[in-house]
Amino acid sequence: MQIREKAQLMSAAEIDRTLVRLAHEMVERNNGLASVALVGIRRRGVPLAERLAARLELIEKAKPPVGTLDVTLYRDDLSMVAAQPVVKELPLGLPVDGKTIILVDDVLYTGRTIRASMNALFNLGRPARVQLCVLIDRGWRELPIEATYVGRHVQTTANEIIEVRLREVDPEERVMLVEKVG
Numbered sequence: 001m002q003i004r005e006k007a008q009l010m011s012a013a014e015i016d017r018t019l020v021r022l023a024h025e026m027v028e029r030n031n032g033l034a035s036v037a038l039v040g041i042r043r044r045g046v047p048l049a050e051r052l053a054a055r056l057e058l059i060e061k062a063k064p065p066v067g068t069l070d071v072t073l074y075r076d077d078l079s080m081v082a083a084q085p086v087v088k089e090l091p092l093g094l095p096v097d098g099k100t101i102i103l104v105d106d107v108l109y110t111g112r113t114i115r116a117s118m119n120a121l122f123n124l125g126r127p128a129r130v131q132l133c134v135l136i137d138r139g140w141r142e143l144p145i146e147a148t149y150v151g152r153h154v155q156t157t158a159n160e161i162i163e164v165r166l167r168e169v170d171p172e173e174r175v176m177l178v179e180k181v182g
Contacts, residue, residue: 003161003178009154010175012167015135018151019048022133023055025149030100033064035128037094041105041117042070047168048135049104067092069103071116096125102148106164108134111143136162136175 010018030036033056040049049066057063069092103117114132121130133149138156154162154177163176 001180002182004181005176006160006179007177008174009136009162009177010152012173015151015166015173015175018135019051020055022149022151023052023059026052026056026102026131026133027059029131029148033060033062035098036100036102037065037067037096038102038104038133039067039069039092039094039117039121041103041113042068042072044106044164044166044169045069045104047166048106048133050168052104052133065094067094069117069120071113071120092124096121096127098126098128100129100131101127102131102133104133106135106166107162108132108137108145108147108150109140109162111141111145114145115143135164138162 026036027033038049038053040046046068049068053063053066101121103114103121105113105117108114118130121127131148132145134147135151137147137150137153139153140156140158156162156177159180161178161180163178165172165174165176167173
């Protein structure tokens with residue numbers, strides 16, 4: 001399968017401005033950060049969670065705890081992910097019991113990654129509430145999952161893909177709409 005770039009949806013500056021807005025929404029919705037923890041979904045959700053925590057620290061003068069969640073083995077489509085999935089066992093790094101956990105991911109698509117994340121999260125404890133923050137919501141949900149915080153809604157077709165590229169993982173920083181060709 002080949003892909004071709006169709007459009008740039010967000011520049012690095014737009015990503016940054018969006019994270020500032022999302023951080024303000026989190027403070028407002030949760031009336032501060034007293035019991036809030038961020039959990040980045042591996043892979044690009046992790047740097048987004050770290051960046052949000054830094055923005056929240058600027059707003060509230062206290063940085064919420066940040067954890068990392070690898071949901072590879074919780075996915076119901078595991079056989080389609082890779083022939084031999086590579087699982088990096090990373091401890092969450094924070095207690096979840098009684099906390100408001102904000103799951104952070106780059107793109108919300110079918111909802112299956114988020115379902116797997118909630119399964120993994122509840123295996124680690126019982127949070128008071130779970131909220132979801134995504135940079136891009138592209139629609140096409142297969143499960144009844146809705147994000148609490150959305151950077152941008154983007155309508156896509158079945159042959160389009162949203163590629164989030166972050167400097168912590170990729171050689172560049174931007175959000176692209178790409179199309180499968182051939």
